[in-house]
Amino acid sequence: MSITLDQVTKQYGGVPVVNDVSLDIGDGEFFVLLGPSGSGKSTLLRAIAGLTGVDHGRISLHGRDVTHVTARKRGVGLVFQNYALFRHMTVAENIEFALRVRHVRGKARRQRRQELLRLVALEGMDERLPAQLSGGQQQRVAVARALAHKPGVLLLDEPFGALDAKIREELRRTIREVQRELGITTVLVTHDQDEAFAMADRIGIMNLGRLLEVGAPHDLYSRPATRFVATFLGAANLLLARRTADGIQVGGTTIAAADRAPAANEHEVVAVVRPEEVELAPARATLTSNYLAGGVVDEVVFTGALEKLRVRLDAAAQTPLLAHSDADGAAVELLQVTRTQHEQRGFAVAPGQNVAVGVRRVHVLPTPLSSFTACAASAQLAQELSHEPLLAELAARMKTRITTRTEARLGVAEALSEAADFVGTTVIASQTDCAHRAEWLLRRGARDLLVLPAGARAPHRVLIHWMGEAARSATLAMSASVLRHVPAEAVYVGIFPGQRAGSSGPRGMRELLDARSEAQAAHGLEMRTELRFGDVAEELARRLAEAPAQMLIVGITDLTRFAERFRKLLDGGQWPVLIVHRGAP
């Protein structure tokens, strides 16, 4: 491995900018770190270069641990967005800078300079000053300069940001050619997905300081695991669908899902439909794909090769379309569609026209968090609960919706037997007899339950714990899903009964390590681990009281004496608790 990052964390003022990032980049690989601005990708690149220290974790280059080695001694080449050429030096002096520092003799220096100038196609420009070159040429000089001392790793920080489209393309090709010719391991940071697709062997997508997913461009595009990646990498329509025994039920039809995960029981899922997988036809009968719903064309934009449309689905459609935000950040509940010239010729549409909408391919996200249901004893309370800042923030970040549900007889024992169907994650307000109400809801079939204190804010730390191995996977998946949307650190709290009994030690450690590696492998979640001794609910409550802005995610399998056991944790608690219940209701 050329570059190995192990749980790298960098904080500014207590807020993690790079949050537990672990990554291996192979020899000669062209790796692209892709993310929106502020996602921590540039900070991570600077950490690899040694220009920014890390608070936690290790960085190795070619098997050498360089975590505490200065940038000077790391032997990396770095290219900046604004070129960062030395303006008072000629092209030749710029390129030879690293060699002069190393006291390389004149002749060898000149030879290397000629070699590099040929590599970046700037022969004969030796005596020019940077100010006399175009932006593209300056960046070529910067690339040559970064390669002069034969670094083991080339790092590019948004190198095309300041260039216009045509030069950008040309320079992309040059850099890719140089990289292939030298076989140098390269990391490129960008916010431009076209750039990432065009250049990368593998892409790593960052958001809120976390490395969400890593994979080949095609895999990430066709099978994203998170909503963020689905919507950031190309356009995507997110739909709330149901996973049934037969497949994925979207709108009027059931489609066999691309992934054939067995559905244990019916539940709500988030489905991704790419705009190019949508088919429009005059009527349902003429569709060649699965019928989704009827709709009205809202907008048609001609962009050359493709036509971009927005279609408003009929209100009667059984599939709720999750709002996505458009370029201005406004929420839009319209289906995005792109059609080729060929499709346009087959069926021309105009705004206002009624169409039948079909989908060719649906991808289901593995996330367990589909939508939220604010649940309270009266409609007004439920409405208020749905406006809680943390809930609203989570829903906005997850691009999902909050519905309300009135349970007039919430907590009344006689009402327990009434049939109920809980969709998504149920949310209740934290209050005095909270544990009792939580048990009531869980017994009636709520699978995921968020207990929310009034005015709770986004947590800085999420504590994770589960009781019973059957809940482990689900708890980890839920934790990973939550942590993708809040910039918080994840801590697994292992708790063992009694005082520091020596006997449970080794077994406990083993469990802890297993949990960590499963979280990492299956959910891409990096977490810290802590070990405590005592009664579970008591210890968790104590741990939560230790610091502000914490949240708990706890997995349970068994509801026996639930209210009694969790009273300390839930009744009047000042922290949000997410209960993941897997097992018989």
Next chain:
Amino acid sequence: MSFRQASVLPGFGLTFGFTTFFLSAMVLLPLAAMVLAAGSMHWHEFVHVVFSTRALDSYRLSFGASFLAAAINLVFGFIIAWTLVRYEFPGRKLIDALIDMPFAMPTAVSGIALTTVFAQSGWIGRFLEPLGIKVAYTWLGVTLALTLISMPFTVRAVQPALLEVQHDLEDAAETLGAGRFYVFRRIILPTVLPALLTGFTLSFARAVGEYGSVIFIAGNLPMKTEITPLLIVIHLEQFDYQGAAALGFVMLVMSFTVLFAINLLQAWGRRRQLRAANS
């Protein structure tokens, strides 16, 4: 030359007229009057006043101390500017504002304050006394006063230039293997050198012309701590206008020579860059 050139301000003719008028009325005419006054002296008389031992000693002190003050400011002014530009610390804005204090204070006040502190019984002077260092009433005091009142010029000249040295340049140099001193010498210094020279020139010019603050701390012993402007005032007090004008003329010529030389140096530096660029 055409007087029709596009510009935001109306009429090149009008603005050019104002420029020449103001320069003439405020600078050139008084200077000419002074030269005329000096010129009306007899040649022999002129030489006697201008090359008297007392005058020569005053030139040495005035220009020597000014040069020294400007040189001190070159180093410490740069450090102050660097601190203010590069670091974020509580009270930074306050210190930034304090820099301009010598601009705003009547120079006599600065002189009195310095004398109070550095006199033999002053706060600092009393500790220097046992070491055999006398500041007040010596050339050291003169240099100190000139350093104080000319310091803002260097700081304010260098600050904007330092702001332009991007962090990226230093980062780039560091990843290429350069140590701190190398980065300073090869990257930062060349970038701010023109600004440093300008700061030096301004400080020097200000120091040469200074009068108010120096007369309090200098003690004004003839041939020891007497600066040329003071000598001029002494001539004036004796109603020897011609003698004062003669000394003024010498200062004018010397100051102009120094400033012109520094300007040439800067122009040469710029040309060298351009030549490197065009070859």
